[in-house]
Amino acid sequence: MAAHSRGSLATQSAEHQDTNTQETRPRRRRVLAVMLALLLAMAVVTIVLGTWKDPRARKGYYEGKSEEEIQRDLDSQVDWYAMEISVAGAMQMEEGQTQVEARLENVANNHCDQKVRMFLTDNPSDVLFQSGALSPGEYMQYVDLTHALPVGRHDVTVEFQGYEQRPSFISDEGHLLGHDRFGASAAAEVTIDVLPSNVTYTQS
Amino acid sequence: MGIQKGLARAAISAGLGVALAIAPLGSALAEPGSADTPVAGESANPSYEDQVRGESAGDTKLYVIGSANDLTTSEGSVTENVKVSIPVAIHYVADSQGNLVGPSNNVVKFVNHTNLGAVHVSKIAVQNAENASIVKSGGTLANDQMCFFVRPVQGQSNETGSTFVPGAATEGASGDFKLEGERDELGNYASLAHDQAQNPVNKGDWNIAQKHGALALNDLSGKVGGFGAIDAATDTQVGTVHWTVRAGTRAQADAKDASVTVHFNSNNGSNANCVPVGDQRVEVLRTQDLPKKVAREEGLSTPLNAGADDVVAPKSRTNPDGSVTSYRFVGWNTAADGSGKTVLTIGDMGSAEELAGTVQELYAIYEVQ
Numbered sequence: 134m135a136a137h138s139r140g141s142l143a144t145q146s147a148e149h150q151d152t153n154t155q156e157t158r159p160r161r162r163r164v165l166a167v168m169l170a171l172l173l174a175m176a177v178v179t180i181v182l183g184t185w186k187d188p189r190a191r192k193g194y195y196e197g198k199s200e201e202e203i204q205r206d207l208d209s210q211v212d213w214y215a216m217e218i219s220v221a222g223a224m225q226m227e228e229g230q231t232q233v234e235a236r237l238e239n240v241a242n243n244h245c246d247q248k249v250r251m252f253l254t255d256n257p258s259d260v261l262f263q264s265g266a267l268s269p270g271e272y273m274q275y276v277d278l279t280h281a282l283p284v285g286r287h288d289v290t291v292e293f294q295g296y297e298q299r300p301s302f303i304s305d306e307g308h309l310l311g312h313d314r315f316g317a318s319a320a321a322e323v324t325i326d327v328l329p330s331n332v333t334y335t336q337s
Numbered sequence: 338m339g340i341q342k343g344l345a346r347a348a349i350s351a352g353l354g355v356a357l358a359i360a361p362l363g364s365a366l367a368e369p370g371s372a373d374t375p376v377a378g379e380s381a382n383p384s385y386e387d388q389v390r391g392e393s394a395g396d397t398k399l400y401v402i403g404s405a406n407d408l409t410t411s412e413g414s415v416t417e418n419v420k421v422s423i424p425v426a427i428h429y430v431a432d433s434q435g436n437l438v439g440p441s442n443n444v445v446k447f448v449n450h451t452n453l454g455a456v457h458v459s460k461i462a463v464q465n466a467e468n469a470s471i472v473k474s475g476g477t478l479a480n481d482q483m484c485f486f487v488r489p490v491q492g493q494s495n496e497t498g499s500t501f502v503p504g505a506a507t508e509g510a511s512g513d514f515k516l517e518g519e520r521d522e523l524g525n526y527a528s529l530a531h532d533q534a535q536n537p538v539n540k541g542d543w544n545i546a547q548k549h550g551a552l553a554l555n556d557l558s559g560k561v562g563g564f565g566a567i568d569a570a571t572d573t574q575v576g577t578v579h580w581t582v583r584a585g586t587r588a589q590a591d592a593k594d595a596s597v598t599v600h601f602n603s604n605n606g607s608n609a610n611c612v613p614v615g616d617q618r619v620e621v622l623r624t625q626d627l628p629k630k631v632a633r634e635e636g637l638s639t640p641l642n643a644g645a646d647d648v649v650a651p652k653s654r655t656n657p658d659g660s661v662t663s664y665r666f667v668g669w670n671t672a673a674d675g676s677g678k679t680v681l682t683i684g685d686m687g688s689a690e691e692l693a694g695t696v697q698e699l700y701a702i703y704e705v706q
Contacts, residue, residue, distance in 0.1 A: 192570055194430060200438055203430050207440045214426035217450065222419040222584035236418055290581065295425055316425025322459050322583040323419065 214316055217243055218293045224325045231278045233325060235262075235291070241270035245295035245315035251276070254288040254322060261289065266296060266312070282327045292320040420450035421545070421582045424554065428572070429471070431561050437471065439557025447552040449545040451584070458543035458552070460534035460581035469575045471559040534581060544586045663706040675702040 194203055219238035226233040239247040246269075251262040261278045295315030304311030424445045429437040439445075449456050545552045561575065671677030671686065677700075680686055686697055 203438050204441050207428050207430065207438065208444045210428050211424065211440050211444050211446075214424060214428075215422045215446070215448070216425045217420060217422040218582075219418045219420040219450075222417065222451075238418065238420075240420070317577045317579060319421075319423040319425055320460075320579065320581040321419045321421070322581055 213244055216245060216247075216293065216295045216316065216319060218247075218291075218319050218321055220249075220291045220321050220323060222321075222323055224289075224323060226282075226325060226327055228284050228327055228329050229281050231281050232275050233278060234274060235276045236272065236274060237264065237267065237276065237291070238272040239267040239269050243269045243295070244298075245269070246298050246312065247293050247295055249273075250292045250294070251278070251289055252292070254290045257290070268298070282325060284327050284329050287325045287327065289323055289325050290320050291323055292318050294318040417451060417453045419456060419582065419584045421456055422446070422448040422450060423580050423582070427554070427557060429557065429559075429575075435561040437557075437559050437561060442555040443553045445554040445557065447545055447554075447580075447582070449547060449550045452548055454547050454584060455550065455586045456545050456547075456582050456584055457587045458545075458580055459583040459587075460579075462534035462579040464577045464579075466573075466575050466577075469561055469573060471561060471575055534579060545582075667702050667704050669699040670702045671697070671699065673698075673700045675700070 194206075217240045219236070219240055221234060221236040224233045224235060235251070237249050246266040248266055249262070249264040250260060253259045253261065261280070261282075262276045264273065264276070267273065295318075296312035297315050298312070300310045301313050303309055305313045424447070427439065427445055429439045431437055447458065543552065669680045671680060678685065680699055
């Protein structure tokens with residue numbers, strides 16, 4: 134009985150080993166397949182990218198290029214780095230409200246995404262609004278301010294920062310897969326009139 | 338055998354998947370002009386097949402996008418957007434001596450795309466980079482603070498026209514870069530923190546006319562200070578200019594800045610002749626926004642020079658002895674008892690500079706008829 138038991142145990146163990154072997158083989162093969170696929174993919178990428186860029190290429194201007202030629206090249210870059218900004222020149226809202234019609238627009242002609250920040254001109258640390266990225270051709274009709282403003286006229290700076298549309302591995306702002314800035318920011322000074330909630334002007 | 342086939346299939350599938358994934362990358366890197374084959378998903382254009390060898394053919398694609406506006410009416414449009422094209426990066430090339438070549442004159446421009454009015458550059462802040470900057474030609478590191486030598490060239494008629502003329506760069510007797518005339522140089526704004534932007538010195542030169550009026554930054558020249566910090570193999574940022582624009586001309590903006598809040602009082606107890614018509618007070622936010630008429634039924638006050646209403650209309654009061662005294666409105670005064678200055682317009686209360694940011698009280702004055 135004991136021998137049988139041992140034998141049985143031995144058999145069970147052998148069967149268990151067989152089962153294990155049968156289970157691990159396909160797993161190993163799958164792992165091997167994935168590794169092989171990765172190697173193949175890396176080889177394809179290496180071939181494509183490695184043959185695309187010539188390692189002898191240098192950035193800049195070749196020796197002997199005339200100043201006129203250089204200047205013409207520089208001129209041709211200027212339009213690309215001109216960023217158009219568009220925002221309502223004057224905004225109105227009622228006392229106690231936080232939504233205002235800002236008509237923020239990243240015009241379709243731009244070559245960059247834009248993020249927009251609004252702050253009180255006299256107090257830049259008081260950020261009234263911060264947008265996410267707007268691609269060229271996109272707009273925001275209304276924005277919600279972080280807080281209501283007192284009755285009166287407020288000078289507000291609307292700052293546009295352009296960003297490259299393609300992400301970088303690490304952006305110049307230090308974000309993983311973030312977007313590099315597209316030049317410097319540009320801003321427009323606008324006004325927000327906050328009217329008493331029970332006041333209606335009638336223009337004659 | 339089946340496993341090997343599956344293995345090979347898996348490997349090829351994965352490789353193909355990666356290849357397909359990078360295909361758009363390859364397409365993006367391809368020369369834009371090499372469009373011999375139709376774009377995937379589009380049928381071949383017969384014109385390509387029909388065209389005679391040596392001739393070229395082109396397509397114009399028409400796009401339509403929806404607009405939230407009713408294009409047939411302009412009602413409801415409060416104010417047009419401020420739309421300005423601003424140079425956010427200017428590239429220079431430095432030779433081996435650090436001398437800079439920048440874009441040509443009249444190429445780097447602010448362009449006003451606002452249809453309804455002029456805009457102007459209201460603030461400028463310039464910051465040097467940490468290790469390098471642009472200094473005057475022949476300058477040294479000690480001159481780093483002078484930073485950018487770019488000069489706006491205004492339009493010949495910069496408030497109504499759209500043309501501009503190149504400026505002539507001349508170096509001033511002091512050795513400082515200055516232009517003839519009154520044009521600015523950005524060196525005046527060097528090393529300012531972003532939130533310490535300054536108003537342009539020669540304000541009028543920074544106006545940009547409506548409808549594609551332009552303001553050019555010319556004479557983009559100088560020399561690199563801290564040349565050792567420049568990496569010849571890549572772009573090195575040598576400074577930052579922050580531009581701020583604002584609707585209207587500088588003169589108009591100055592007028593707007595002269596804001597005044599006016600309280601119209603017609604029921605002040607110290608005014609012996611005041612007829613009690615109820616508390617009436619309105620804040621006029623800006624001089625140019627002064628409403629010509631404020632609706633009485635809204636519970637508001639009467640503006641200057643308004644037509645007949647509860648304030649300016651003749652009043653009568655029944656005295657304790659039963660007699661009736663009639664009053665007529667004679668105007669607004671800066672003092673409740675009428676001893677101050679008679680005010681017909683906001684300008685009567687003082688200059689724009691004197692009134693800027695103040696709150697003014699005006700009192701309705703009556704006299705016995």
